[in-house]
Amino acid sequence: MSCPVDKPVLDAALNMSGVVKRFGRRTALDGLSLTVPAGSAFGLVGSNGAGKTTAMSVVAGIMQSNEGSIDLLDEGPFDARVHSGRVSLMPQDAELPLHARICDLMGFYARLQGIPGREIAERVEEVLRWVHLSDRARSKIRALSHGMRRRLVIAQAFLGSPELALLDEPLSGLDPKEVVSMRELLKRRPRRQTLIISSHNLHEIERICDHVAFIEEGRVVHQGLTDAVTGRSHAMHYRLVSDPLPLDALADALPDADFEWRQNDSTLVCNYPHTTHNAEQVNARVLRVLIDQGIGVSEVRRGDELEAAYLNHSA
Amino acid sequence: MKTFLRHVWVVLRYELADAVRSRRVVILLLLYLAGAMLTCNGFISAMHKLETQLADTLALPASSSAGAVTDALWRSKTFRRMVIGLVGNKEIALEILSVPPIAVIYGWLAFTFTPVLVMLSAAGRIAEEVSSGSVRYVLTRTSRPAWCLGKFMGQACEVLLALMLSAIGTWCLARFRMASAGDLETARWMVLYGWKAWIYSLAFIGLALGISQSVRSPYHAMGLGLVVLIVMGVLSVMARHFAGEGWRQLWQIADFIFPINQKMNLWRLQPAYVLNGSLYLVALGMAYLFAGYAVFSKRGG
Structure with missing residues (x-):
């Protein structure tokens, strides 16, 4: 994996301060404040409904917050014009279009990210190789098994080596061999690539992440280096x-x-x-x-x- | 702006390619082609039957192909006076009578059925991606306006392709079945009416995608789109009937917000009317699209 090197070094890939997100009367994020150091693998841990997925959606611009500030890669809140190709999202439960062929869909995503046309095939092939789907590049997504689809979702998140990847339950639904393989892939990432991983699998978070935050009821109750927290x-x-x-x-x-x-x-x-x-x-x-x-x-x-x-x- | 336009172009291209891959565009083309050809064929058969009966009654030799009597009728003063009376506007009636009858029939078909076909094909396009969640993979790569506009333009290209194909298909049919419809002049008129029906369809594509942005289920979007079409049709008829002085002037609002009432401008041959109607319909389509976007922009993907 490669990462752009001509940009100034950031201290924090993400700064969230007092972020509030309400759905009607329910408050999903209740003043969430979080600082994610650049280049870290940052684990978000919390019970069901704690606000992890909402936090990721707000960071990725899928949802708008009601209050608070978000600074993503030192360039304000998510803006597709600025962050396209630099920030990626692996949602937990979103389906890919089932009738699409893998190579076409990944090519489409690559074009939107601004990857030059002559590099697209190479970049797509690269991420498909990481998730062991190179031989299925021309298959339709509906022909893939559940585990393969999950691997493809991981692959799209790393297309074009984004500076920040938001991964929601990245290892769920994978077989044990693929879990090991994906864990190694996440560990081998470029030094300046930041990962934010939300998961209920605390053993995996412990193995992959060097920073961790505990979220409960839409707030961070504790955060720090994984070694310090444990x-x-x-x-x-x-x-x-x-x-x-x-x-x-x-x-x-x-x-x-x-x-x-x-x-x-x-x-x-x-x-x-x-x-x-x-x-x-x-x-x-x-x-x-x-x-x-x-x-x-x-x-x-x-x-x-x-x-x-x-x-x-x-x- | 450059990035925005590039994203619109990328989404448009993918929308078209995706329509071909999913065979959606093939179904759409077949619907347009079959619908136009079958209806025109029915019209030609009925016309031929009528002409044969007329020839029998007058003890004249019947023609093997349809249209000979109709062409004569179309040019007769009595018939023209009758059409002027029916249309209620001499200028418009004479314009319509200067067009080959089969082209008028095709134009009527295209204007009548395109809105329904647009609702069937376009209303689910955004809602289905929102409901499956696949929109989230796109929205981290492009802005919502660029994505929606790309979808709109992709749908517009699909409809244009379908209308042009149906115009050519109908002309080919008419060429074999009608005495005087095989000339290039008739083909030109049919393509022109196809083009006008496409301009008309832009307002409905905007409406369909506006609904699609406001509803999460593609089936609900399609159903709602068809209901809106029916309601628009009924309200337009009521507006024409009830509009008058005083508070009844309110019915004239229908003229401004429903595309159906701009159709007559497109039937005209004078460029000023066509341009006026075209601009209004495109603006109306954009207004519907952005009204839906106002909902879509405020909610999660």
Whole structure:
């Protein structure tokens, strides 16, 4: 994948501030504020009806917000004249025209994006190859299986290497092999290409996204680096098989760390300042104390899973 | 502006190509061709039967092809006086009588049935993409006005193609079945009436796509389009009947907002009338289109 390199480097690909979207009496976005760093893979996590899809539709100009401001690629809210070909959308439940042939439809999208005529066939072939549909280029969309259609929807989102791709549930409906393949595709994207991914599959968000935001009732309740949100950058978790806890010995070994004992899952959580320690140093000291005290350790892991972090923040 | 026009052109081209691929345009062409040819054939057969009976009554030898008596009748003073009385305007009546009868029949057919066929073919075009969600793939790549205008122009091209084909098809039929309809002059008149019917259809394409932008289901859009056509027809007749002084002047509004009432300008032969009617109908079509756009622009795709 290639990305234009002659433009000034952006700090944020997207800035949303106090965005409100109402459908009659129902408020779908209630002052949503979000900053998506340029070049990041940004995960949007939230329960059903939290406002993730509405947020994407508002960003992509499919819907208009009632209040608030949106700054997309430093050029104001979505405007097809400015953002065509630079911003793409992969909607969750929108069908492609069933009677259209893949190559014709993709050619049409490419022309609208302003891709020069001589490059269209090459660019279309490129994205179809990524999603393993090169051999079906002349097929009609109605002849494709559900999974193939989902892959085609992913392909159209990456046509012409947009600077920002909005992907709503990109991996749903794919078979396990394709999930792996698509995950790798998303990870291998150009350095300056920004992804915003909305998904209920928190394991995939965790694997792909370096930033994450939790949305509930149309607002962001927490956002940050995925490692920071899950605690992977500053917390070690030790599942123990026996107690009592040698808290004094641990405090002596790591005086600037906080220790927390979670009775419900027999886990010792060590929060350490990541500026002065790294995970290996923390492990060396904590495990030495635990082993010296004869305490069994059944599992060691960095931070929480995203799922646990999400449940903690949305509780 | 350059980007806007480029997008309109890209959408227009795709709309036409898509119509061919989906066989929509083939069905439309066949409907126009079959409708025009069958009706004209029926007219020629009825005319021939009438002429044969007349020849029998007068004990004259009957002609093997239709139209010989009709042409004579068309030129007779008595018939002309009768038509002037029927039309109510000598100038218009004489203009119509200067046109070959089969071309007038074709023109009448084209003006009468094109609005219905436009509703059947165009009213669902935007609504079906909105209902399936496929419009969302387009709206991140082009603006809504460019997309709607591209659709409008694509539909206009399809209808023009259908009308021209039906004019040529009807002329070919007339050439074989009528004594005097095979000349190029008749063909020229038929193509001219096809062209005028196309101008007339632009208002209805605007109306159909205006409705299509306001309704989410293509079937509802088509149904609503046909209902609107019927209501327009009824109100136009009522307006003609009830318009008068005082508050009854309100009925004249129908003249301004319904394309049906501009049809007579297109029947005229003088360029000033045709130009006046054409500009009004195009403006009316655009007004309908943008009234629908006012709804479409405010809602999600």
